Amino acid sequence: MASDAGPVSDLEQQEEPHLSTAQRKLYTFCGRRAFSSYVASKRDGRGGGGGDGVWRCCDQTFTEPSSVHKHVARTHQAEVHRLTESTFRGFLDQLEDDNNKACKDRDHQDLPEPVDVSSWLPDTSHLTQEELQKGPGKVLLYYRYFGVDDPQALCAWQKALCEKLHLTGKVRVATEGINGTVGGTVLATDIYVKTMRSHALFSTMEEEDFKSSDGGAECFSGLKVGVYEEIVPMGVKPDVISYQLAGTHLNPEQFHKEVESLLSESSQDTVLLDCRNFYESKIGQFSRCLAPNIRKFSYFPDYVDQNLDLFRGKKVLMYCTGGIRCERASAYLLSKEVCKEVYQLKGGIHKYLERFPDGFYRGKLFVFDERYTISSNADVISECRYCGSPWDQYQLCTTRFCCQLVLSCAACRVAGRTACCAACQTKGLWQGEQSSATGPAQIKEECECTDQRPRIPQDSL
Structure with a gap:
């Protein structure tokens, strides 16, 4: 995302095959914390080497x-591994304690009756399960901002509806x-x-509000439906910054004309702003756009705050994947x-x-599923991180538990260059030198991809 010098631990034997995406991320976090803590323990601030001091380890x-x-x-590696494993176990134990406490608290409360959503579900009795599950597929992308009085009921309906139709994916309510x-x-x-459009809450939605592309249930690892504070995580409470205060919407034809004017006149009074993350804009973007080098949409508010002069007195044209991020x-x-x-x-x-x-x-x-990308033109604007040849097909870093995406061309992948950065690549080589009989390694040191990128970059036009 190779093997360790020691035997496989109980945690590896019991939990590794069943790690969920959330657990993978937690383990990655624990690995980074363990590595940083170990390095910090070797620091000697008395070294006189300036602000950072020096580090002393192994008589060096x-x-x-x-x-x-x-x-x-x-x-x-072994020490960091043990520290990572201990930290990971501690988090899991704490989560279990919190869950048990929450369950006990709920036992002493008057919980509302489960919502009966059966009347909201379509009649599929005339269809076989094979008809619903076999055949050409597609992926839908949609959103709607509106006041939801009972998000738990809406969530229960969405979960039941998706399960009935054998749909996979993610739904945030x-x-x-x-x-x-x-x-x-x-x-x-x-x-x-x-079914959605026949429900009173969504009767104003048009078919075109459901964007579709070639795909199917296999594009997602499962179904996740939940209630959240925001339907797109910007990190600002909806009652502080509401979608109702959004900018003026331009349809594709109007937006096209605006971009055409910007490009033809080389206007200095207009900013074409990409609201997506760096790994999205890296493989596709509008000509002459400003694409912030941020890793998460939740960094966008800070990016704006630290780069206000870029937008001062300007007309701003914003875009994102499906429109939802631009609303907030x-x-x-x-x-x-x-x-x-x-x-x-x-x-x-x-x-x-x-x-x-x-x-x-x-x-x-x-796109945020296992396809990673969809295309409409043959242009390749990105390159292989190793050899620099044109390449835009993402794959996950092959260092275990690393969730970074990598642009590594076919030739480089054959040569074993499959990691997201030098740290992860070297890690993979060290692991490969160990005997496979000793079992797989689970160490995850600090990743250069995140260490060397400013969380909130300062930009200029």
């Missing part, structure tokens, strides 16, 4: 963070609305859209009262590419 003195990191990663991406057969997804992002930008005007692409890149497959957006469109 290190004056640079990178050198002590490499030493610890090479020499002290909140008091501010719903955000979903689901995959299944064409028949099942069509029934899903019809434009509202946040407008709240700063520095822009002349703020516009957003209605339906996002998804809808723009349907109308202008060879327009001003070049490269692939990143």
